[in-house]
Amino acid sequence: MTRDDSRIRQLGQALEAAERILFITGAGLSADSGLPTYRGLGGLYNGTTAEGLPIEAALSGPMLQRDPALCWKYLAEIGRACHGATPNAGHRAIAELQARKPGCWVLTQNIDGFHRAAGSPAERLIEIHGQLAPLYCQACGREAADAERRLAGPLPPRCDACAGVLRPPVVLFEEMLPVEAVERLRRQQAIGFDLVLAVGTSASFGYILEPLLRCRTAGGFTVEINPATTELAAWVDLHVPGRALDVLPQAIGHISEQ
Ligand SMILES: [Zn+2]
Structure with missing residues (x-):
């Protein structure tokens, strides 16, 4: 077993054990669908x-x-x-895990709507930078x-x-975050998460980094899934070097069927 395989197995075990899970996703996840970053x-x-x-x-x-x-x-x-473009296997794996784990949430910086398209339930999806449609x-x-x-x-x-x-109802640069999304995030953070994963993001915004730090401080487990090593490396328990569309379906495959 290679070192990367053992990390994916460790990720699978963490996903299986946790009930309150937060995926924080960024441009890297959608880049694997062929979308350019801005x-x-x-x-x-x-x-x-x-x-x-x-x-x-x-x-x-x-x-x-x-x-x-x-x-x-x-x-x-x-x-x-x-x-x-269309959602990829990474978006679909997250939606599948949400279907199995009612305490699994997604906080995304992406405005492409791919989490919704992949089947993530709207009531557990926080699109902190808004979305591209409908125009108003x-x-x-x-x-x-x-x-x-x-x-x-x-x-x-x-x-x-x-x-x-x-x-479009997106958050442009120099604009405020949507109040409703910020409030939903705040409420969920107050309940707490026992596993927080940063996927394809360097989490450079405070409101992206904060959930990771809070989880860690409270004794939870933190993961980064990213082909590159980012500044988050110092803040996570496990770095899985790879693309979400490869890593997540494999990790979820390690979870035993219930
Ligand atoms: Zn008008």
Whole structure:
């Protein structure tokens, strides 16, 4: 048995033993579905747009107000990439575990909706950065149907009723996190988790790192699943070097059927 095999077996044992489980997922999980990270969007050079802006400025709340066409140029690129991709075996393994473990939750930074598409129950899924659909009008609040068609049309897409600029319910840079999602996370953290796993994320935001640290402080077990070694290495009990779509189905395969 190789060292990596023994880590996957150890992960399987941890998943089997735990009842309160939190998966924290980030861009690395969806990259395995072929999605670019926002820094990997086309037309960027070292994270700078053709307009000479950092991509974080182009995809910011203030830019959507000041220059909606520019912000939408990159939003639409993300949207088209998501419409062209599907969840992978990592998303499906997490959803399968949630079906078997009623205390298993997902906190995701991803806006692609792949956890929902893979079958994660909405009531145990916290999309902390929002989602790409449905588009709604910033002026009158009306929802717009057929987001996919609008991404292929003139940008920015506009409201059929009032011609206001449409936007997706995502959290852009410099915008607040959705209150409802933050509150759900807070309530679940108060109950506590005995196993927290960071999957394809370096968890650089405080609200992503905090659940790991809390779990550890309370005597729980923490895991990182990532092909790379990240700054989280110091904070986890087990690092499984690999891609979630390979590692998670194998680890769950070690859990005995009940
Ligand atoms: Zn409108």
